[in-house]
Amino acid sequence: MLGINALILDWAGTTVDFGSFAPTQIFVEAFQQAFGVEITLAEARVPMGLGKWQHIEALGKLPSVDARWQQKFGRAMNKQDIDAIYAAFMPLQIKKVVDFAAPIAGVTEVIDQLRAEGMKIGSCSGYPRPVMEKLVPAAAAAGYAPDYWVAADDLPVGARPGPWMALQNVIALGIDDVANCVKVDDSAPGIVEGIRAGMWSVGLAVSGNEFGATWDEYQQMSASEIDARRQIAAEKLYSAGAHYVVDTLADLPGVIAKINARLNNGERP
Template identity: 25%
Template sequence: MIELAVFDMAGTTIDDRDEVYRVLREATERFGASYTDDEFQQWMGTEKHWAIRNLLRIGGVDADEDLVERAWSWFREELRRTYTENPPTPLPGVEEALRSLRSHGVKVALTTGFSREITDLILEGLAWEDGGVIDASVAGDEVAAGRPEPFMIQRAMSELGVTDRENVVSAGDTASDVESAKRAGVISIGVLTGHLSHEDFEELGADVILPSVAQLPDSELVGAGA
């Protein structure tokens, strides 16, 4: 029986119109970084401060701590501005799916490469914490390292009192989501609401591939438990 379902945010449970990736790219390119789309995609879903540091390096910028912090500060301010002016919304059917899981005794947690301040900005706009949609959330700056490390999944399990990894699923739309789930030893689910194809997730070795989180409550994987 599935006890806990862990979900990424942008591209998995919420539609932010890809603003996080626009802002992430601008935050590095405006300081001189230049890289390919494939190189950029490798950092989707990872903790954003770490992503900025590495994208600057990959992009040919000899970035000291001051420059990294300037790029990080610009990223935070611009993302806060765009999310305040045009808040992210739930992807179709996702909120209903999360409510369905919880109504059948499955705990729901969100993990994200966003900092806590951005995570709270989004959750306040969605009213998910106060509206009975999720049980917990873990931000990228609350653990020693974000995805692809397993620490956010492990923290969600600890906070919600779940110890059996075989009873945990973790869903996301990026390669780092799948890798994080694998490192945590939980069931990895790739969802096709981001930029990766079914074939991409097959190559990554995802345990389950779904069109969307909205299909999870009715899937064979969770059906027995929900």
Template identity: 40%
Template sequence: MIKTVIMDWAGTMVDYGSFAPVEAFRQLFLDHGIEVSADVIRKPMGRMKIDHLRDICQDESVSKAWYSIYDRLPNEQDIQTMYEAFEPKLFSLLEQFAVPVPGAVELADRLHEQGITIGTTTGYTRAMLDVIVPEAAKYGYKPDSVCAPDEAAAGRPHPWMIYRNAEQLGTYPMSSIVKCGDTEADMEEGRNAGVWTVGVVFGGNILGLTEQETSVLNEQDKERMFNEVAERLKKAGAHYVISEIGKLDEIIEQINIHTEAGEVQWQN
């Protein structure tokens, strides 16, 4: 039986479309004379933010643009300097992007009513979470455990944040835990921890659509987009993929059927 669900934050439970990090990174590179596309910024989403920055700098289009301006490739000192400028940009945006996505608070309430605890992992640092967590609580989202990558040995795709949550919540075995998120890094993190993994599409980073943009999609486009994103999440390790976060408890019911039948090995 599932005892704990470990949620991602941006793009899963808050910040529909995961826009806060995208805007902060976009502004950061513009300050250095480089226009970086949203697709390039979103590709490493879910990683600890300084690792995310390193990944963007390694993108071919970004490294070429950097070389054309500075006559060399970006190095670690550049990354450290840029990250110092990045944090204030992101902090200035976080509070306005802490609103829960539709269905998130109601889902959390249903999980708690069933006795399922809620933990969290993220690409945000603890200082960033210290802005997001109390703001989300104003809207009624109050997870039972919160862990940031700078409080563990390493961030995603490593499993350490999930293990920290499990320890804090007293949850074991790992087969009694579900990890839910909107990025490939979330799925890799969950698989590496040996837990069930569920990807979410609409409201998430890979699509990167606003709630308004999603609402005007026709059913054919929605189905096509869902299938495209689901394929990416499954390749990264998702056992299940849901269209929206409010459907997670339906998947938990299915997982419980597997575990009650003794099919724990099904997750591997």
């Protein structure tokens, strides 16, 4: 029988940091610290999933941010500006990321279940290596440790939405067919990454960036607000090419069963 034998998992908003707050808040702080420019949390979320330098570059191109930047400096953001914001971002993110290292509810149980079934657990992130070197041991101490991880700046060809980090996992884990892998992510660039790598791509509509709520906020929401937010998030992830969209990683076993049936029916991603 054919079947999925590896998962390639994102980090913030997928396995740790419900709502993906560690990176978004730091972008707000880095813009303020480096140049005294205000950006909103909602703006900070728009390019989520990209490498962090590329994320800052994309933020500078948002019409609302660009208008504020032009008003203050009389020109568009340039490469030197991005470098300065990135330099402010890095120490803030390194310091803060450990506060968001706890696994999202259901993650450790699902990983244990899937590992018991023989599945390998890979991972990749929009975080650069210095941030990951703080996050990975903190997450391990809290109960989540994938078999392999790749940082956004590890590979010379770049990061998302290209396929390279996902494919580096395939090489490192010794997976013989990308069609036997599932890429799981809460952001559109991460979904595109999986598609371009030839994998099944599964989006998470509630635990991540597009839903954009803390765990406590989520627990206190009405069913109607949850449904409205879920629908908006799911539409973005499906538009990026997701084969399936579920709420959180805890829902993954059911999706894997459906994918396995499709594989055994001769389908590929």
